[in-house]
Amino acid sequence: xxxxxxxxxxxxxDHHDRPVTxxxxxxxxxxxQFGFTHCRVVCPRALAKLGEALDLVGDAPVVPLYVxxxxxxxxxxxxxxxxxxxxxRFTGLTGSAAQVExxxxxxxxxxxxxxxxxxxxxxxxxxxxxxxxxxxAHHWPDTVDAATIAADLARFAGS
Amino acid sequence: MSAGVxxxxxxxxxxxxxxxxxxxxxxxxxxxxxxxxxDDFGGYRFQLAYMVYALALTHRxxxxxAPGVFRPTMQRLIEKLLLPEVWLYWRxxxxxxxxxxxxxxxxxxxxxxxxxxxxxxYSAYVQSCALLHDHLxxxxxxxxxxALTFRHWSFFWGGGEKRFAYDRDSLTEHLYWQMVENGYxxxxxxxxxxxxxxxxxxxxxxxxxxxxxxxxxxxEVIAGYEKAWADFGRLDDNGHYAMMMLSxxxxxxxxxxxxxxxxxxxxxxxxxxxxxxxHRHYPSQVAAFLVPGDDGALSVRSAPAREVMGQPVVIxxxxxxxxxxxxxxxxxxxxxxxxLAHADRRMGPTWRGGGLYYPRNDTPTDAHGRRTDIEPMSxxxxxxxxxxxxxxxxxxxxxxxWSPEHHEEPAIVEVDRDVEVSRAEVVDGVLHARLxxxxxxxxxxxxxxxxxxxxxxxxxxxxxxxxxxxxxTVPDGPAVDLVAAPGTTP
Numbered sequence: 001x002x003x004x005x006x007x008x009x010x011x012x013x014d015h016h017d018r019p020v021t022x023x024x025x026x027x028x029x030x031x032x033q034f035g036f037t038h039c040r041v042v043c044p045r046a047l048a049k050l051g052e053a054l055d056l057v058g059d060a061p062v063v064p065l066y067v068x069x070x071x072x073x074x075x076x077x078x079x080x081x082x083x084x085x086x087x088x089r090f091t092g093l094t095g096s097a098a099q100v101e102x103x104x105x106x107x108x109x110x111x112x113x114x115x116x117x118x119x120x121x122x123x124x125x126x127x128x129x130x131x132x133x134x135x136x137a138h139h140w141p142d143t144v145d146a147a148t149i150a151a152d153l154a155r156f157a158g159s
Numbered sequence: 160m161s162a163g164v165x166x167x168x169x170x171x172x173x174x175x176x177x178x179x180x181x182x183x184x185x186x187x188x189x190x191x192x193x194x195x196x197x198d199d200f201g202g203y204r205f206q207l208a209y210m211v212y213a214l215a216l217t218h219r220x221x222x223x224x225a226p227g228v229f230r231p232t233m234q235r236l237i238e239k240l241l242l243p244e245v246w247l248y249w250r251x252x253x254x255x256x257x258x259x260x261x262x263x264x265x266x267x268x269x270x271x272x273x274x275x276x277x278x279x280x281y282s283a284y285v286q287s288c289a290l291l292h293d294h295l296x297x298x299x300x301x302x303x304x305x306a307l308t309f310r311h312w313s314f315f316w317g318g319g320e321k322r323f324a325y326d327r328d329s330l331t332e333h334l335y336w337q338m339v340e341n342g343y344x345x346x347x348x349x350x351x352x353x354x355x356x357x358x359x360x361x362x363x364x365x366x367x368x369x370x371x372x373x374x375x376x377x378x379e380v381i382a383g384y385e386k387a388w389a390d391f392g393r394l395d396d397n398g399h400y401a402m403m404m405l406s407x408x409x410x411x412x413x414x415x416x417x418x419x420x421x422x423x424x425x426x427x428x429x430x431x432x433x434x435x436x437x438h439r440h441y442p443s444q445v446a447a448f449l450v451p452g453d454d455g456a457l458s459v460r461s462a463p464a465r466e467v468m469g470q471p472v473v474i475x476x477x478x479x480x481x482x483x484x485x486x487x488x489x490x491x492x493x494x495x496x497x498x499l500a501h502a503d504r505r506m507g508p509t510w511r512g513g514g515l516y517y518p519r520n521d522t523p524t525d526a527h528g529r530r531t532d533i534e535p536m537s538x539x540x541x542x543x544x545x546x547x548x549x550x551x552x553x554x555x556x557x558x559x560x561w562s563p564e565h566h567e568e569p570a571i572v573e574v575d576r577d578v579e580v581s582r583a584e585v586v587d588g589v590l591h592a593r594l595x596x597x598x599x600x601x602x603x604x605x606x607x608x609x610x611x612x613x614x615x616x617x618x619x620x621x622x623x624x625x626x627x628x629x630x631x632t633v634p635d636g637p638a639v640d641l642v643a644a645p646g647t648t649p
Contacts (some may be wrong), residue, residue, distance in 0.1 A: 124339055
């Protein structure tokens, strides 16, 4: 699978309220997942799977990032509370609606409220990997399992 | 085991497609429909692509050991598919202005690259046809950089050359990411208009890409597509396929008339990955469109012609062709045969250059009210597609691909234009073929046999013959049976 044709840029704030860009994490591989904390099915499953993959791969210079597609509800404090409890490896990223929209576009992520009257958001569940220079290196569709992701991570980011 | 020996009509359709593929560039004789500027469902792109699909189905299911019959024709058709006359409509359609995207015209602009955004009604056919070729012939012809290049330059206007270079893999990658960006609902045809039908060929393309390269793009896209459409339903309130969705408002347009082409086209394609669903709904859907004749035949009832903005909508609906192709895929033999019987009695089957087609006729009915009109898409392509397809044919092409061993079996790898191949299959390692010289077209009457085992023995109608370098000359006269068997070990 070739590197995804994405710009992979962002200008957001992390869940400690610090401004960050893709350059902030230069020197580490960035594992980027878009989602939202109120997500009932896709995101919990994806975060758990990525956590398992990171466990399998062990010590690798990988920074897991969880970028919200729901900036109105996902403030830094909300993301911090959510991730610290359930997925402590991840750093949450949020921002203004315009910033989040720009980040989603840079990763070619689709995000749109569902048309079924719920508070859920349909969004791309692809996981992206950026290399230590912040360039797109790989991506995994939602259907890929933890073992495959771990093997790929070891290949890309393993020592 | 393939599906026996082709009959005269089936061979006639193959010959007609070969004849059309050999017309000079921009000679679209017999292919011109009612619509203007290649906008509608009878456009050259659809005729060319579904000739390729039909050839693929015929090769896969009926003449598996005769790549030489299909490969050059498919290449010529794909070459035509890349001609600017086929895709230049996009320069205009990309600007919007239809009733479904008139409110977006300020955001849209003239786009020359016919695959860069939207226009899946063209891009997916280029993609899937190229991949069909490379998959069926274990070839990388369209993987070469620039193998799928769209170029246009006019002496008379427009400045410099427009050139957009793609290949089967870069185009597939591009379509995949468009799918991702659209949340797998699909890529639009005209701006803002996402048709279920026109995203099916892209799924076929992803599947073929996976077969060639490995991976699971098709499964991923289908899973996303299923989830995305789950909010809206693939069927409308009346049990017909939802025709399209407006991207901006997420409003679903039902098949309100209903129009036969919507159900038939969608069903004939979607079955490749969703067979049970399509089969389950087929009987009630198709029943709404069939008109029994007093002679036992069946014709198709089209929806009334529409008026929009005070204008009559002039299109080739291709209803007759699509319903017939759908019946063939569903294995509904009774409906298929009765539809073809009607076409043979009322729609002027014509032989030309050894080929069979049903020439365009805009006259709606005969004096007795029996349907007579037929468009080039139906008459050139779809009735032949239906006649050559087998039950679950596209499903089989998608779900049951050839193994790599297929490409090591003996085969007829080259065929002169004037040779008719009505059987070509390998049974227990022995190549069986039926060959005939066709006098209606020029040629040298030769076929080339490839991948023959060492010491292979060839017989024509039981008489042993030699074929230096695999080249065999087919005698004039009636069809002869060729048997190419491995030599016996002393």
